[in-house]
Amino acid sequence: KGPDPDLVGIAERMATVKHKILVLSGKGGVGKSTFSAQLAFALAAKDFQVGLLDIDICGPSIPKMLGLEGQEIHQSNLGWSPVYVESNLGVMSIGFMLPNPDEAVIWRGPRKNGIIKQFLKDVYWGELDFLVVDAPPGTSDEHISIVQFLQATGIDGAIIVTTPQQVSLIDVRKEVSFCKKVGLQVLGVVENMSGLCQPVSDFKFMKVTETGEQRDVTEWAIKCMREKAPEMLDLVVFDSSGGGAAKMCSEMGVPFLGKVPLDPRLCKAAEEGRSCFDDSKCGLSASALQRIIDKL
């Protein structure tokens, strides 16, 4: 039996891609797509040629997070063309192929594997420094296929996104053990929604009355602050409790890449399809990005 023609096709297509990074998470909703999007933005801001491939077939949120909702994929004689945010940032997502974004995609394993294979084989990326692949959450059959497909062409490794909570950290252990089993290097773990980063002036202050009711006293509280201690209004509330991921990483012998706080500005940027990297207080910090690049 000769070599699998699909794997040969993928290897040919990926020959122009220098680095491939798979972004994984144990659970949904921990910020994996947000991180993938911000990583792609941040690498592109460093003038790298970047591709972002969204294979989270059941919940493709990448088009929205990159401000590309409603865009369509075009075919050329070289293959499917990605949708470009900037000339050095191209995006491909199943979301571009769905007629209605509200529609649920209910596909069985073989069909999902088929489309993932096609994405890897048929998208014309051209020369890329980085291909960031946003995978579905968990460790399913799809993950084994993705890793197999990418391993045929050489993949750098995986970044695992988690929240500080134990429920998410338990799943990270599973992700790490999955990576070890399939021979995929863990580039590191990112703790997302770790602590809160918000200026005091954005808070709503509530006073609980004797009858247990909550009364909005924001105006009064802000007025007091403005009069007595105006510098307080610029303070940022940051609770760095948690931090379970760093400890878990040292126990499991995998690198810890850093923390991203829960930050309303990052949430808003994701909603509006913008980069939040410029704002040094949130998003992906420059030092965390450098740690990722240094590992490749």
Ligand code: ADP
């Ligand atoms: P996943 O890909 O893991 O399912 P998403 O990236 O879709 O998760 O994130 C889920 C929601 O949480 C999104 O609305 C996103 O904007 C928000 N979010 C993710 N990370 C942060 C953060 N650090 N601060 C604030 N909001 C965040």
